[in-house]
Amino acid sequence: MNKNLSFSVHPLTSCPLKSFPYTSDISSLPGVKLSYGTAGFRADASILSSTVYRVGILAALRSLKTQSVIGLMITASHNKVSDNGVKIADPSGGMLSQNWEPFADTLANAPTPQDLIQLIEEFVKKEDISFNGVRPAEVLLGRDTRPSGDALLKAAKEGITSIVGAVATDMGILTTPQLHWMVRARNKGMKASEQDYFEQLSSSFRCLMDLIPSEKSKFNGTNDRLVVDGANGVGGIKLEALQKLLSGLIIEVRNDGENGGVLNEGVGADFVQKEKVVPYGFGSKDVGIRCASLDGDADRLVYFSVLPEGSSRIALVDGDKILSLFALFIREQLSILNEQDLKNSHQAHLGIVQTAYANGASTNYLKQLGLEVNFTPTGVKYLHEKAAEFDIGIYFEANGHGTILFSESLVGWLEARTKELSSKSKGSEVEKAALRLLAVSKLINQAVGDALSGLLLVEVILQHMGWSIHRWNELYHDLPSRQLKVKVADRTAVITANAETVVVSPPGLQEVVNAEIVKYPQGRCFVRPSGTEDVVRVYAEASTQEAADSLANSVAKLVDQFLGSKTS
Numbered sequence: 001m002n003k004n005l006s007f008s009v010h011p012l013t014s015c016p017l018k019s020f021p022y023t024s025d026i027s028s029l030p031g032v033k034l035s036y037g038t039a040g041f042r043a044d045a046s047i048l049s050s051t052v053y054r055v056g057i058l059a060a061l062r063s064l065k066t067q068s069v070i071g072l073m074i075t076a077s078h079n080k081v082s083d084n085g086v087k088i089a090d091p092s093g094g095m096l097s098q099n100w101e102p103f104a105d106t107l108a109n110a111p112t113p114q115d116l117i118q119l120i121e122e123f124v125k126k127e128d129i130s131f132n133g134v135r136p137a138e139v140l141l142g143r144d145t146r147p148s149g150d151a152l153l154k155a156a157k158e159g160i161t162s163i164v165g166a167v168a169t170d171m172g173i174l175t176t177p178q179l180h181w182m183v184r185a186r187n188k189g190m191k192a193s194e195q196d197y198f199e200q201l202s203s204s205f206r207c208l209m210d211l212i213p214s215e216k217s218k219f220n221g222t223n224d225r226l227v228v229d230g231a232n233g234v235g236g237i238k239l240e241a242l243q244k245l246l247s248g249l250i251i252e253v254r255n256d257g258e259n260g261g262v263l264n265e266g267v268g269a270d271f272v273q274k275e276k277v278v279p280y281g282f283g284s285k286d287v288g289i290r291c292a293s294l295d296g297d298a299d300r301l302v303y304f305s306v307l308p309e310g311s312s313r314i315a316l317v318d319g320d321k322i323l324s325l326f327a328l329f330i331r332e333q334l335s336i337l338n339e340q341d342l343k344n345s346h347q348a349h350l351g352i353v354q355t356a357y358a359n360g361a362s363t364n365y366l367k368q369l370g371l372e373v374n375f376t377p378t379g380v381k382y383l384h385e386k387a388a389e390f391d392i393g394i395y396f397e398a399n400g401h402g403t404i405l406f407s408e409s410l411v412g413w414l415e416a417r418t419k420e421l422s423s424k425s426k427g428s429e430v431e432k433a434a435l436r437l438l439a440v441s442k443l444i445n446q447a448v449g450d451a452l453s454g455l456l457l458v459e460v461i462l463q464h465m466g467w468s469i470h471r472w473n474e475l476y477h478d479l480p481s482r483q484l485k486v487k488v489a490d491r492t493a494v495i496t497a498n499a500e501t502v503v504v505s506p507p508g509l510q511e512v513v514n515a516e517i518v519k520y521p522q523g524r525c526f527v528r529p530s531g532t533e534d535v536v537r538v539y540a541e542a543s544t545q546e547a548a549d550s551l552a553n554s555v556a557k558l559v560d561q562f563l564g565s566k567t568s
């Protein structure tokens, strides 16, 4: 294939590609079909350069279309170290607009350079994308610590700069949420360097620490100590840098990738949440200590404590419990404002967003608090979109990805109100509640779930409440659950509805699943195709672990019967 296929200026858009250096690799493999899915494109790193190059083109076109800075992150998150992946951050810092996903899919799967060029020409015309000579495309690039990141970065840069005038700015090795934060900050005209990120997080953390009621017992002894499993990835390194700016908290980072540990191997939030055992480097010496685990690109966070039995078992404090802690704190501050502030013209609406993977006990708990709980399909893009409908929207996946979104109008109101109160009722409870909410809006990443900012918020709320991890974990007791993967011939044959809780195709499958569920007290079970792996996932919950296991196993068998085993 022609490695340097020259490409002429598009007659309508003047949007030329200078060259086409990457012949298709992954897209020419038989049977491989890439899908942008819930987390961008992921595959073995050795076959990904043409995909990353193409996503570079897409990012530059997206920048021209939106006349904004776009982000391109090279990471495969919690996947194994030999994998890599690529995803786009939109101008808001959020995920790529869903409208562009079909284009991303066809671009990634174009079988030949000619097809690719034709696709781009058609898309550029349809979307009316042009370079006006004033604002060229600009794409911020980030990558995690994977060894393949460097070569893929080069492919991304070539893709971006194949669009005339486009600028690729390498932001270095970053966590995924840092890159999203930077894109958002740049487009808001705010300072957007890594140092600015660290300063915003540490100063809002300090502000929240200063607002802890004096009568609440502050941490003492071992309680101000946190041990973090960095998954041998980028998160641990960044946390070590960030903690230099923090006081009132002692963080020990393990698995920071320095001592020969392998990324995500027996470590990290995904491992800890799925296996419910200690990650490498943790053990009986840590019984009673508050521990946390990040995933490979630090957009997921779970907490745990090592159980005393001398085994490797842990008490897991997952994303649902982080959400519950955040919800309690936000609700407390909002009720002070809503009830005590007579000038409060802004009765803020708090909404919670979960997926079907949220443990049923967490949903019950949140509902008992009187909170509105909404459900969306799996994938943070859906949760984020729903949470953005509220004045304050809190979303979390059980796996530890989530954040708190504040509407611009609420932040504006809080800014004005805190100024007013600082002159008239300084030190009042109302002023403190407003200041706390404002500080949370600055601490917690508004673009995407961020393990580092989430961790700081958990820490300050525990101090605010005077709670140990055990007290926190006692908020409610998780229902026993089991997740299974079923390899089938074609997972896309499973079509779901109602936030993935009901299978509508193949016909008849949901009916037999329902017939299983009713056999189990507190039984709940659903089936959906994974967006990141070639499997169908089964999730089951019931009153005992044996029952949850049995329900999951029977449903997995039904899935297998309806869809047939995978033939390779």
Ligand code: NG1
Binding pocket: 038, 039, 077, 357, 378, 379, 380, 397, 399, 401, 529, 530, 531, 532, 533, 537
């Ligand atoms: P899939 O493979 O679509 O289930 C997984 C996670 C999602 C999300 C994405 C992106 C589970 C059950 N699913 O998606 O929550 O985090 O990966 O990383 O954990």
Ligand code: ZN
Binding pocket: 077, 078, 176, 295, 296, 297, 298, 299, 300
């Ligand atoms: Zn991740």
